[in-house]
Amino acid sequence: MADTLKVIEQCEVSPPPGSVPSTSIPLTFFDLPWLCCPPLKRIFFYNFPYSTQHFFQTLLPTLKNSLSLTLQHFFPFSSNLVFPPKPNPPHIVYTQPHSVSFTVAQSSADFITLVSDSPKDVTALHPFVPVLPPPQTLEDGTFFIPIMAIQVTVMPHSGFTICITFRHAAADGRAFHHFMKFWASVCKSNGDLGLASIALPLHNRDIIQDPKGLKHIFLQKLLNFLPENVESKGEIRDVPSDMVRHTFVFSHEHVEKLKRWVSIKCKSHGLELPHITTFVVTSALIWFCKVKSEEIKSATVLANNDESYILAFMADCRNRPEFSIPVEYFGNCLVCGNAEVKRSKLVGENGILEAAIAIGSEVRHLQHGTFEGAETLMSNFTEFATLGKHMTIIAGSPNLEVYETDFGWGKPKKSDVVHVDNSGTISLSDCRDKEGRIEVGLALQKIQMKKFSTILEEHLTEIRVLD
Incomplete structure (x- = not known):
């Protein structure tokens, strides 16, 4: 019923x-x-x-x-x-x-x-x-x-x-x-x-x-x-009938081994060590798996491997010393970062590494460039609205501590970003039981979600055996 x-x-x-x-x-x-x-x-x-x-x-x-x-x-x-x-x-x-x-x-x-x-x-x-x-x-x-x-x-x-x-x-x-x-x-x-x-x-x-x-x-x-x-732009849009949402939970061990794996890969390729954080490595892995899973959707996806894929994410300017904006400021206080990688590199053998380097470089750039991400905010959102590019958007952050919202009957049993119904969006948040765990939420069509899960588990298994 x-x-x-x-x-x-x-x-x-x-x-x-x-x-x-x-x-x-x-x-x-x-x-x-x-x-x-x-x-x-x-x-x-x-x-x-x-x-x-x-x-x-x-x-x-x-x-x-x-x-x-x-x-x-x-x-x-x-x-x-x-x-x-x-x-x-x-x-x-x-x-x-x-x-x-x-x-x-x-x-x-x-x-x-x-x-x-x-x-x-x-x-x-x-x-x-x-x-x-x-x-x-x-x-x-x-x-x-x-x-x-x-x-x-x-x-x-x-x-x-x-x-x-x-x-x-x-x-x-x-x-x-x-x-x-x-x-x-x-x-x-x-x-x-x-x-x-x-x-x-x-x-x-x-x-x-x-x-x-x-x-x-x-x-x-x-x-x-x-x-x-x-x-x-106010209402829930129609979504494909076979669209599913899934929450993936990364343990502290997953994240730490992923950081180490990226670091080792960088050194073995003689590359500059990027800004390696939980956000960088988690976003890199999810982005890689999402784009890789698109290969089953249509052969046309493979037609042009030189197209740029973009991961867009927001950085909070509160409490940064050069701005003097306190954490209690009410309004918007975000700049936008765009990590950009050619598709051929993103889905290649070193795709996770390429993604981590691009994301880490953009994070570091936003930390050192005063309001530089703000100048592109309007053009970025025009692109977000049209989704004319191969763009994935990160929503939320583990730093927001969503699961600390206790009305008197305990922590939330779960919290979701409903608007990840748009398959171009991925949510990140803390976890109910803490312990350094990260929740990742996304929505894809069933067949692509199955492929995504398989690719993700393969790479987590490879990373898990790292000594």
Whole structure:
């Protein structure tokens, strides 16, 4: 029998009355390129072996109250993206009683299956994903687009999910997970902000320096990017019927042996030792396996081995000494790195090594080049949107500590980036049991996923026997 989902309540949650004045927040050059990005979707699964009625009586009121108290400090999430008539720039506006759409539902889906790492149909998570409210247009053409929606779904006697859809132009992953941990901390302390242990966010956009005038350049490029284009990127797209998502877990031993393997290979080939980190070697292995697994899709893939393949990833500029941007800064603060390798090299005998060198070099470049990755943000996102190139995008980071989001009933049983439904995206995160383990999530068509898994296991076996 097919899983069923029943919406039990649809409401709005806003900051406490009078707690937030009407506020307008400008978008910085870090924020503007993300207007071209579809909304992000992150889901958290929690154990709850009780009835729906028990959930409604005990947890739901605390969840709503703590969310309201949290939105007092993270009010941009209950705001709107505003596109005034040209040439006025888009910005974020909060006015009372702006709120976040909050949906409560009940599902007959099997909780144990959903939290397993085994392959599952990508559509399995779609019923849990909240839809952003529709935009509004004023008579003068001003366009208002809601920024966040939340859905809580109960699976009786097993668990429940919290799933959030939000627009990247308002906040990056660091800011979003700051919000989630703050909400969790307030909930765990039963609404006592004095006991909540998470720092307050910093909303001052003046600390973002723009010596290269990138905001003006990006605004000019966005002039023909209509607000309707932003809204059209809001919903879950159709995906192939045989698409599956899979979570792969790398142990600390896997990662350390992979680092050593890359180091030995570099020396044996007389190559410069790249920036060898957990991120570099894990991304290199996954990228290699993904591209290698494409060989079975179509013979046309093999037609031009000189085409460039790109791995795009983000680097956080917070807490870097040259910028003086604190880790609590709320907004976007990312630059983009592009590791580029010719296909013939990437799928060759030394493909993992070639990938590691390219990624490591780009990581090192971003660490030493002030805002250099920022200059290409807009053009990168244009390419991401069209996917005209052979591009893979890394979403998330183990450093965000997703599994530390404890609302008072323990760590998440699982957390997924729902938007890896786009097979051009791979997610990285920490693991529930820590111990240096890394979770990698991706979605591919079934036959390619099987090939990917085989290639990955072959290389992990080779690396595992390294003394």
